[in-house]
Amino acid sequence: MSKYHPLSEAEAIEIASSIQEVFPTGEPLVSREIGDGNLNLVFHIMQPATGRSVIVKQALPYAKVVGESWPLSLDRARIEAEALLKQGELAPGLVPAVYKTDAELALTVMEDLSDHVIMRRGLIEGGTYPAFAEHLSDFLANTLFFTSDLGMNQQDKKKTLAGFINPDLCKITEDLIFDDPYRDADTNSIEDHIRDAAEAIWRDETLHLEVALLREKFLTHAQALLHGDLHTGSIFVTPESTKVIDPEFAYFGPMGFDIGAPIANLLLHFASQEHWSADEAARRDRRAYLLETIRELWTGFDRKFRKLWDEKGVDRVARAKGYQDDYMRRLLQDTVGFAGAKALRRVYGLAHVADIDTITDAAARERAQRLALAIARNLILRHRQAESIEDVIRIAEAAANG
Ligand code: SR1
Ligand code: MG
Numbered sequence: 001m002s003k004y005h006p007l008s009e010a011e012a013i014e015i016a017s018s019i020q021e022v023f024p025t026g027e028p029l030v031s032r033e034i035g036d037g038n039l040n041l042v043f044h045i046m047q048p049a050t051g052r053s054v055i056v057k058q059a060l061p062y063a064k065v066v067g068e069s070w071p072l073s074l075d076r077a078r079i080e081a082e083a084l085l086k087q088g089e090l091a092p093g094l095v096p097a098v099y100k101t102d103a104e105l106a107l108t109v110m111e112d113l114s115d116h117v118i119m120r121r122g123l124i125e126g127g128t129y130p131a132f133a134e135h136l137s138d139f140l141a142n143t144l145f146f147t148s149d150l151g152m153n154q155q156d157k158k159k160t161l162a163g164f165i166n167p168d169l170c171k172i173t174e175d176l177i178f179d180d181p182y183r184d185a186d187t188n189s190i191e192d193h194i195r196d197a198a199e200a201i202w203r204d205e206t207l208h209l210e211v212a213l214l215r216e217k218f219l220t221h222a223q224a225l226l227h228g229d230l231h232t233g234s235i236f237v238t239p240e241s242t243k244v245i246d247p248e249f250a251y252f253g254p255m256g257f258d259i260g261a262p263i264a265n266l267l268l269h270f271a272s273q274e275h276w277s278a279d280e281a282a283r284r285d286r287r288a289y290l291l292e293t294i295r296e297l298w299t300g301f302d303r304k305f306r307k308l309w310d311e312k313g314v315d316r317v318a319r320a321k322g323y324q325d326d327y328m329r330r331l332l333q334d335t336v337g338f339a340g341a342k343a344l345r346r347v348y349g350l351a352h353v354a355d356i357d358t359i360t361d362a363a364a365r366e367r368a369q370r371l372a373l374a375i376a377r378n379l380i381l382r383h384r385q386a387e388s389i390e391d392v393i394r395i396a397e398a399a400a401n402g
Helices: 009-017 075-090 119-124 132-145 154-162 167-178 192-203 205-220 255-276 280-312 323-348 362-385 389-401
Strands: 030-033 040-047 052-059 067-071 098-102 107-111 224-226 235-237 242-244 251-253
Touching: 009 030, 009 040, 009 052, 009 107, 052 075, 075 098, 075 107, 075 132, 075 167, 119 235, 119 255, 132 224, 132 235, 132 242, 132 255, 132 280, 167 205, 167 251, 167 323, 192 323, 192 362, 205 255, 205 323, 205 362, 224 255, 255 280, 255 323, 255 362, 255 389, 280 323, 280 389, 323 362, 323 389, 362 389
Parallel strands: none
Antiparallel strands: 030 040, 040 052, 052 107, 098 107, 224 251, 235 242
């Protein structure tokens, strides 16, 4: 019989107390359940006498955001733990330390990052993160390159891929990102004032074709091991440090899906600046900062990925003249399209973003939602023509100024 059951706080404490490297002294521990995500229990376990702490994260057998009617495999906890360990090897310092995993209890005990802030929250509070683009482009270049056929033995890649088959979590993405926003689905959560915009998207057949092409890539293109849910709620930051968390959606998929995710969320934050209607100059500066971060993220990724290809590539055929440029152009186009798809669903799909939802003034919130939809739609429609990250910047600026 499986030993799985949702942990009580006392049980979470007992498990954490076995982590000798953090709690060598045996003083009492206290627990607080702090999970505010959509899927899991998260316990913050602290030792008041020393101030030391860890996080115990346990998967529930259903999506917490919906309830027990939406069952989810517990194997995602194993996948998350293995992805975290792999990312820690490939991008040292950019993910939390893992102290213990238990596949049967579907849990991971990891480093507490309470001295950081979740990037979405930090941005909403007006924070700027000058090291973020450098760190995240490192994370993306290293994790994607070394798990692709360019940077890893192709037979080994196929064997590794078998351990990251993640059907339940991929299905969430397939439904919530590539299907439900494009029809009148029960899962959508649409504010009345933008219902006309959602209905226009449901009728937009040109858009549906581009989304079908992106979805096909998500379904079939096992290019590299992805984080799979790399929005600004999956990234802890300080001005000097960046830590990527929560890779439970990890699977082998198209790289552009991971690169597009942070870009989408920076653009949603860009759109949310409508709330600053009283201060035009501050809004312009904030938007310029966000667009510059997107530019640095892509250009840093492009430069680092090409360097890895030139210096660490394992594939003779990939050295064919012109192949690298062609590959990077297609990767940019995927990135642009997935950024659009990931932004669009956050406006009226099942899971929104606080950047926009917390705008209390309804007229400003509506302007932000419409701006986010305009940017997202244009990214999707134009992704196959994209030649440079400047195309993304132009789309965002034109929508904001138009
Ligand atoms: C039912 S889960 C809803 C969303 O939350 C996760 O973070 C993923 O982005 C998913 O689409
Ligand atoms: Mg998550």
